[in-house]
Amino acid sequence: MGKYNLHLRSSNSPRDPVITAAVKGIENDTFVEQDTSQNEQNGRCHAASLQMKSLAGHTTEGDVDVPRASEGGQNVTSGQHGGQKRAETRPRILTQVAATLVMAFVHMGIGAVYGYTGVTLPELTDPETQDLFLSPYEVAFFASLADLGGAFGSVFGGVLLLRLGQRTTSLLGLPLNAACWLVMAFAHSTTLLLSMWFVLGFVTGFLSPAASMYVLEVSHKDIRGLLFGIVTTARRFGIIFVFGIGGLRIGWRAVGFASSALVAVPLVGSLFLPNSPRWLVTRGRFEEARDSLSFFRGNSYDISSELASITEQVERSQRRKSGFKDQVRMMMEPSTRKNMALMGFLSLLSPFSGIVVVIGYAVPILQINKADIDAYMSALLTSVVFAAGTVVHICIVDRVGRKPLLVVSFLLCTLCMASLGGYFYVQTTDIDVSAYGWAPAASMIAFLFLMGIGAPVINILQGELLPTSVRATGISVILIFMYLGSFTSAFTYPLISSAVGVHGAFWIYSGVCITIAIVGAVCLPETRGRSLEEITKTAPAQSTQE
Numbered sequence: 100m101g102k103y104n105l106h107l108r109s110s111n112s113p114r115d116p117v118i119t120a121a122v123k124g125i126e127n128d129t130f131v132e133q134d135t136s137q138n139e140q141n142g143r144c145h146a147a148s149l150q151m152k153s154l155a156g157h158t159t160e161g162d163v164d165v166p167r168a169s170e171g172g173q174n175v176t177s178g179q180h181g182g183q184k185r186a187e188t189r190p191r192i193l194t195q196v197a198a199t200l201v202m203a204f205v206h207m208g209i210g211a212v213y214g215y216t217g218v219t220l221p222e223l224t225d226p227e228t229q230d231l232f233l234s235p236y237e238v239a240f241f242a243s244l245a246d247l248g249g250a251f252g253s254v255f256g257g258v259l260l261l262r263l264g265q266r267t268t269s270l271l272g273l274p275l276n277a278a279c280w281l282v283m284a285f286a287h288s289t290t291l292l293l294s295m296w297f298v299l300g301f302v303t304g305f306l307s308p309a310a311s312m313y314v315l316e317v318s319h320k321d322i323r324g325l326l327f328g329i330v331t332t333a334r335r336f337g338i339i340f341v342f343g344i345g346g347l348r349i350g351w352r353a354v355g356f357a358s359s360a361l362v363a364v365p366l367v368g369s370l371f372l373p374n375s376p377r378w379l380v381t382r383g384r385f386e387e388a389r390d391s392l393s394f395f396r397g398n399s400y401d402i403s404s405e406l407a408s409i410t411e412q413v414e415r416s417q418r419r420k421s422g423f424k425d426q427v428r429m430m431m432e433p434s435t436r437k438n439m440a441l442m443g444f445l446s447l448l449s450p451f452s453g454i455v456v457v458i459g460y461a462v463p464i465l466q467i468n469k470a471d472i473d474a475y476m477s478a479l480l481t482s483v484v485f486a487a488g489t490v491v492h493i494c495i496v497d498r499v500g501r502k503p504l505l506v507v508s509f510l511l512c513t514l515c516m517a518s519l520g521g522y523f524y525v526q527t528t529d530i531d532v533s534a535y536g537w538a539p540a541a542s543m544i545a546f547l548f549l550m551g552i553g554a555p556v557i558n559i560l561q562g563e564l565l566p567t568s569v570r571a572t573g574i575s576v577i578l579i580f581m582y583l584g585s586f587t588s589a590f591t592y593p594l595i596s597s598a599v600g601v602h603g604a605f606w607i608y609s610g611v612c613i614t615i616a617i618v619g620a621v622c623l624p625e626t627r628g629r630s631l632e633e634i635t636k637t638a639p640a641q642s643t644q645e
Contacts, residue, residue, distance in 0.1 A: 190319045191397030198317055198395070199326045201368035203333035205269060205310035208276060208361040209303050210337020216242045216589075217338075217461035217478060218345030219354060230350075231289055239590050240293055242459050245300030246450075246586035250579050252304020257575030259305055264378040265313035270369050272306040273362045280359035284352045304582060308574045310365075315562040316375040316570075317395045320630040324501070324559065328493030331555040335486035337361070338458060342482045346475040376406070377567045377631075380413045408632040413568050429569045430576070434635075438564040439573055441622055443580045445557050448615055450584035452509070453516050453608035454550050456592045457481070457543055467523070467601060468539045477540045484544045488551020500627040501556045502619060508553025509616035513609050515546035520605030527600065556619075563626045566635040 223233045223241070233241055259268045279299035286292040311330060318326045340361070344354050376395070379388035388409075392402045430439055457464070461478040496504060519542040526532050565573040595604040626634050 188400075190400050191395070192322065194395050194397075195318055195322065195326060196329075197368075198372050199314050199329050201365050201372060202269070202310040202314050203330050204361060204365040204368070205273070205306055206330050206334040207337040207340065208358065208365075209307050210334035210339075211341045211358040211361060212245055212299060212303050212337075213334070213458055214338035214341040214461075214482065215354065215358070216245075216459050218342050218475070219351035220460070221462050221466070221474075222351050230352075231286070231292060233289060235593065237289055237293065239593050241296060242592075243586045243589035244293055244297045245303065246455075246582045246589060248297040248300025248302075249304035249307075249582035250586065252301040252306075253308065253575045253578040253582060254304075255301070256305025256308055256578075257572045260309060260312065260571035260575065264374045264382075265309040265316070266369055266372060266374050268305060268309040269313070269365065272302050272309065273366045273369075275302045276306065277359045277362045280355050284355035284359070300582075304578065305575075308571075308578055311558065312562055312570060312574060313375055315559070315631070316377040316567075317391075319396070320628065320633075322497070323563075324496040324627065325493055327559045328489065328496055328555060331558060332486055332489040332493060335482065335489050335551060338482045339479070339486055342461070342475075342479045346479050348475075377409055377413075378571075380406075380409050381568060385410070405630070408630065409567065412566060412632045412635070427572065429566075430573055435566060435569060435573070439577065441618075442557070442561050442564060442577050445615060445618065446561065446577050446581035447584040448611055448618075449554065449557055450581065450588040451608060451611040452512060452550070452554075452615060453546065453605060453612070454554065455585050455588040456604070456608070457546060458485075459589050460592060461543075464543070464601075465540060468526075468536055472536065472540065481540070481543050481547050485547035485551045488548040489555060490551075491548075492552045492555050495552075496556070496559075497627060500625050501560060502623050502625050505553045505556040505619045505623065506616050508549045509612045509619065511549045512546055512553070513612040513616070515542050515549065516605050516609035516612055518542050519546070520602040520609065522602075523600070523605065524602035527602070560623065560626065563631060563634055564624070567631060 220233075220238060220242070222228065223231060224238060226232070256268065259271070263271070276299065279295050279302060283292055283295045283299070286295060311327070314326055314330050315323065341354055341358060344357050345351075373391040373394050374387065376388040376391040379385075379391055389402070389406060392406055393400075396402050396405075430436060461481060462474045465472070465474040465477050492504065519539060522532065522535070522538045522542065532538075561574055561577050562570060592604060595607065599607075624634075
């Protein structure tokens, strides 16, 4: 039979969703896959990659041209394609890095919240202070109220992220974050101080998942671990920031003023970034999703396959309504429920590994030692090492994989917490340990370095193991467990220390570390080098009944 050259172009109808068709050649009634950049002789047919806006999968008559080619003739439309530049095979990196750095400053501000109590409690509990003074009961609340607020903020954030997206949620939360810091800095009563500390935690509760999810969803699969590691490292630098300022002995109010300035960069930078392409697809805004993905991958990079994969998964999951209650129902699907339970368990346990206490009570713990070392400078050193561990995480997470990093680091953290508890136990006996006054600081430094390597794995898996259609609500639910765990850990440390001694508290944290390592080794999947859609592809599609 005669040979035809088929030229397919995308529909301009705004009502049609996006479908990507494979490039085919037609010869003697046989379909043969072709390279779109070739322009072969002998009447073989070619087609450019077809992108149509329809999830239903149809084209209009005006969208398809089928010109007849003579036997052995040339492709009559080849002139339209022969001069086109071959699409880039690697995505653009610069825009992804720029977006990551903007969101990294959000997490730097969150790190300042985590480190604030660790460096300001000595001043706020000084009986000779002329400023605000916190009683032991108020200290327990001050060390933990931000985490309690974060739990409530995560619930609120689930609704915001679903309706407004990560970028708009960040733009809403950043000014509130700065306002809380400033009110705290001017507070003249412990009630106002504690109240604003709770509100600041509330704002952090929805800012944290917004910034994290944004980086996860705009990152290419080959560098997702690296970029998310940058975000985690920025949080460590937030701790260094407040520990460094606190070490200058300029007062807890000045630390609050300085922390409020951290919102400037992400507030301005977010204005120049598009919404996440995955969130846009969940809202049915396909053209904006295409533009957003092109922004992060580059105009010369072929985004067809990635966009089609995103659209396919979202369409499969969202045949029903996409409200908050519907997302909760979708989270009850077997595979999603299993991953939610696993990450919720690990997120609840991780604050009891000792990380919350070592950071939140850094200076008071080192002052217990009564060694001839500066507690503030030692705390600053531990925070620097914490950040250094996260830098190591960035360098190896996409090479070694998520699972080995988590298992090995938490196993070694078990030894660090056990040795720290052992030192404080020996200190309660008649044995002279004055020659080993460096031991607690060394144990804390080693612990935080290892935590910097392994702990970010839990954060990145919180988003990777959930489908796009339920990621906003799912992460918010998981973070509720994490914040409640952090609140309980920080609040109960003084109580546990009084009941079983400081050494007993750290031995408990040692047991939690080895539990996390075992659960991770047995239950966690490896997600390195896989797209978010590939990771959750095995999740069973649920047909709509509505």
